[in-house]
Amino acid sequence: MEITIERLAxxxxxxxxxxxxxxxxxxxxxxxxxxxxxxxKSTLLMLLAGLxxxxxxxxxxxxxxxxxxxxxxxxxxxxYARSLFPWLTVRRNLALAAVAERPAKAELEHRIERALRxxxxxxxxxxxxxxxxxxxxxxxxxxxxxxxxxxVLLMDEPFAAVDAQTRAxxxxxxxxxxxxxxxxxxxxxxxxxESVYLADRVLVLSxxxxxxxxxxxxxxxxxxxxxxxxxxxxxxxxRAEVFRLVMRxxxxxxx
Amino acid sequence: MAERRSGAxxxxxxxxxxxxxxxxxxxxxxxxxxxxxxxxxxxxALLLVWELAARADxxxxxxxxxxxxxxxxxxxxxxxPGTLFLSERFLDAVPVSLSRLARGWALAxxxxxxxxxxxxxxxxxxxLASPVxxxxxxxxxxxxxxxxxxxxxVSDAVSVFLIAFGSVWIxxxxxxxxxxxxxxxxxxxxxxxxxxxxxxxxxxxxxxxAPSILAGLRVSLGFGLVLMIVAELYATTAGLGHDIARxxxxxxxxxxxxxxxxxxxxxxxxxxxVDLVERRVLRWRRRG
Numbered sequence: 001m002e003i004t005i006e007r008l009a010x011x012x013x014x015x016x017x018x019x020x021x022x023x024x025x026x027x028x029x030x031x032x033x034x035x036x037x038x039x040x041k042s043t044l045l046m047l048l049a050g051l052x053x054x055x056x057x058x059x060x061x062x063x064x065x066x067x068x069x070x071x072x073x074x075x076x077x078x079x080y081a082r083s084l085f086p087w088l089t090v091r092r093n094l095a096l097a098a099v100a101e102r103p104a105k106a107e108l109e110h111r112i113e114r115a116l117r118x119x120x121x122x123x124x125x126x127x128x129x130x131x132x133x134x135x136x137x138x139x140x141x142x143x144x145x146x147x148x149x150x151x152v153l154l155m156d157e158p159f160a161a162v163d164a165q166t167r168a169x170x171x172x173x174x175x176x177x178x179x180x181x182x183x184x185x186x187x188x189x190x191x192x193x194e195s196v197y198l199a200d201r202v203l204v205l206s207x208x209x210x211x212x213x214x215x216x217x218x219x220x221x222x223x224x225x226x227x228x229x230x231x232x233x234x235x236x237x238x239r240a241e242v243f244r245l246v247m248r249x250x251x252x253x254x255x
Numbered sequence: 256m257a258e259r260r261s262g263a264x265x266x267x268x269x270x271x272x273x274x275x276x277x278x279x280x281x282x283x284x285x286x287x288x289x290x291x292x293x294x295x296x297x298x299x300a301l302l303l304v305w306e307l308a309a310r311a312d313x314x315x316x317x318x319x320x321x322x323x324x325x326x327x328x329x330x331x332x333x334x335x336p337g338t339l340f341l342s343e344r345f346l347d348a349v350p351v352s353l354s355r356l357a358r359g360w361a362l363a364x365x366x367x368x369x370x371x372x373x374x375x376x377x378x379x380x381x382x383l384a385s386p387v388x389x390x391x392x393x394x395x396x397x398x399x400x401x402x403x404x405x406x407x408x409v410s411d412a413v414s415v416f417l418i419a420f421g422s423v424w425i426x427x428x429x430x431x432x433x434x435x436x437x438x439x440x441x442x443x444x445x446x447x448x449x450x451x452x453x454x455x456x457x458x459x460x461x462x463x464x465a466p467s468i469l470a471g472l473r474v475s476l477g478f479g480l481v482l483m484i485v486a487e488l489y490a491t492t493a494g495l496g497h498d499i500a501r502x503x504x505x506x507x508x509x510x511x512x513x514x515x516x517x518x519x520x521x522x523x524x525x526x527x528x529v530d531l532v533e534r535r536v537l538r539w540r541r542r543g
Contacts, residue, residue, distance in 0.1 A: 051447055075447040082440025086539035087462040096458060100449040128539060148448075 001072055001151035001184060002026055003048065007057035010043055011209075017043050019211035020057060023203065027151070030178060030185045032195035034246055035205030041188045044210065045156050048186060049075045061152070071100070074145035078157040080137040084129040090116070090140050091125040097147040108147075115143040118177055135166035139173070146181060153177075155187040159194070168226050171198055175224055192246060196238045197224060204245045213245050318509045326513040344498075349517075352494040355411055356483045359418025360476060367423045367475070368468060371430020372456070375464070381431060388424050396421040396482045400489065414486035414494075421482045422475035429471025433464030466537055473529040480522050 003025040010018040018040040025031050033041045046052040048059055050069040059066040061073070074097070077083040084093050094112045103111070116122050119139040129137050138158060145153055155174075159167040171194060178185055189195050195202045196218055204214040218238055220229055229235055302320050309319035333342040341349075374381045396417050403420075407413045437460055445459045461468070487496025495514060502511035 049447060051443060069447050069449050071449070077440070077444065079440060082438055083444050085441060085444075085459065085462070087465070088458070096450065096454070097448055099451065099454050130539060 001062050003152065003184065003186070004060040004063070005048070005057070006060065008044070008047060008054060008059060009057055009209075010040070010047060010052065010055040016209035018047075018055075019206075019209045021210070021212055022057075023212065023215065025184060025186065025201075027184055028178075028182060030187070030198060030200045031203060032199035032201070033186065033188045033203045033205065034190065034192060034195045034242060035210055036207045036246055037190065038208045039205045040208055040210035041205055042156050044205075045075075045154050045186065045188045049073060049154050051075070072148075072151040074148050074150035074153055076138075076141050076145050076153065076155045076158045078160050080129075080134065080141045080161065083141050084137055084144070086129050088128075089125065090121075090127050090129065090132075090143075093129070093140065094125075094144045094147045097144045101148065111147050111149065112143075115146040118146060118180060119143045119173060135162050135170065138162060138166075138170060142170075142173070142177070146177065149181070150183055153183045153185045155185065157188055157190065160190070167194075172224075172226065174198065192243045193230070193239055196220070196235060196242060197226075197229060202238075202242055204242055214242075216242065315506070315508055318512060322509055323512040323516060326509045327516050330510060330513045331517055347493060348495050348498050352483055352487065352496065353521075355414040355486070355494070356418055356479055358411075359415040359483070360422055360479045362415065362419040363422035363426055363475060363479070364472060366419070367426025367471070368430050370423070370427040371468070371471075372434055372460070374427065374431040375434020375460075378435075381435070388428060391420075392424045392428075397485055400486065403486075404489070409491065414483060414491070417486040418479045418482045422479045425475040425478060426468075426471040429467045429474070430464065433467025433471075434460055436467070437463040466533075466540065469529065469533045469536065473526065473533070476525050476529060477522055480518065480525065484518060 003023075005021055005023045005025075007020040007022050008018065009016070009020045021044065033044060035041045043052065047054055048066070050059075050066045050073070054066075061070055064070075085096070088096070091112060094115060095108060098108055098111065112125065113122070116125060119142050121136060121139055121143065124132065124136065124140065129140065132140065138161070142158070158174075159170050162170065174185065174187075175198065177183070187195075187198060199218050202214075202216040202218060203212055204216065205211065206213045216238070220232065220234060220238070305317075306320045309317050329342075331342050331345045332340055334340070338346060374384055399420060400413070400417060403413045403416050407416060441459055441463055445455050450459065483494075484496040484499065487494040488500045491497045495518060499511055499514045499518075502508070502514065
């Protein structure tokens, strides 16, 4: 599924949150969106997800304009406590992701089991979210996103609310899932290292109102590894580049 | 699963201290077992005051607690096994009253939750309905009784109507609060999952609002109990309220107090029942 962003902008009242942004994301690409706080990166993601009405411009998924949450797109939010429903078991939470589609019972069971296995929680189906740790809950949220077998996965600072070690585990999980499910991923983060480590491309946004300062291609080899990749000189270069752009956008080159 | 530390931490302790460590858990466990009883000391103290005061200054209107307690056993319980050890008096009065309460309260629950959900979803609806609801809530059930008697005549319907009328506003307002206050994060998640309307209501909104709804149900049940008695004080032929009125009119005060006691115990029983339901349904609020 190809994502085309055409001159997308958003304002709240007369305060612009996002300046016109245009970009194209191809099938299977992993794009990270970074920028300083308040630059509008989460707004951009919500617009892509169809959860916010666009101000100007539009988003196209395979040439079909997005008007409300589209089929084939799953979202993982930052706050898993407000994302998973605590009164439902893990299995029921995951089943809700497919209600709109209404697959056959056997098919649904299979998808749920596969998703839980993929995130490393094969035995969690009968548990309730409050019985799991924060990292596990976020895994469940990711599993739920996968049950719908999406073509596009949108993630809004998904690892901001977990500790550093769990974050590293979840980052590698997402890389594996990308291989296994073949999804296009757009991940919003404030963590510069994370963006370079995970993505094929990094979109750096300016401070509010956000516009694309740089569309950086990350030419690090695959498969990525926490130790191996981060030790490469190229990683340091790319990271420094993004860091410079995020911290001092005045120096950033025009798109 | 949360990780647990395996085994006790190694430490150099004298043998005497080990025995102390064993004794502590026993004392702790004993204290924990007795804790629920501790909250009853105030009740026991008040009953004692009642007993002493009534004996010190005897009055026909306030018999001592021991007299009432003895009457209680005689009035409502009987040695005959087939009837669950309940007396004839109990079986004449209590099922009738409880049936009215059940019907009135169930009606209030269905209507109240439905109205509450509609109001909860729309701020405009809430603003419009609020003065109306507040008006009806301020009208004491007793005041509506004569009107109800006009409409329904002397019948069960008077009780059912009064109970339902008094309870429905409580349930509706609690439900509306619960529905209006559903965490927007959950609503946004539901939108991103493209949940159809029915699933949104049944699987997200109602469960999220359940704490408020159940609180409304619990409060209204207690209220309904009062209205049940009130409705039966006039123009009925049977029921607990009817009995209370009859004892009062015939100066049979110990029996009257014994009936009060029964009503109070019923109220406690209902409250505990809803509490149990609440605890089961709202397990997820523990948030370990």
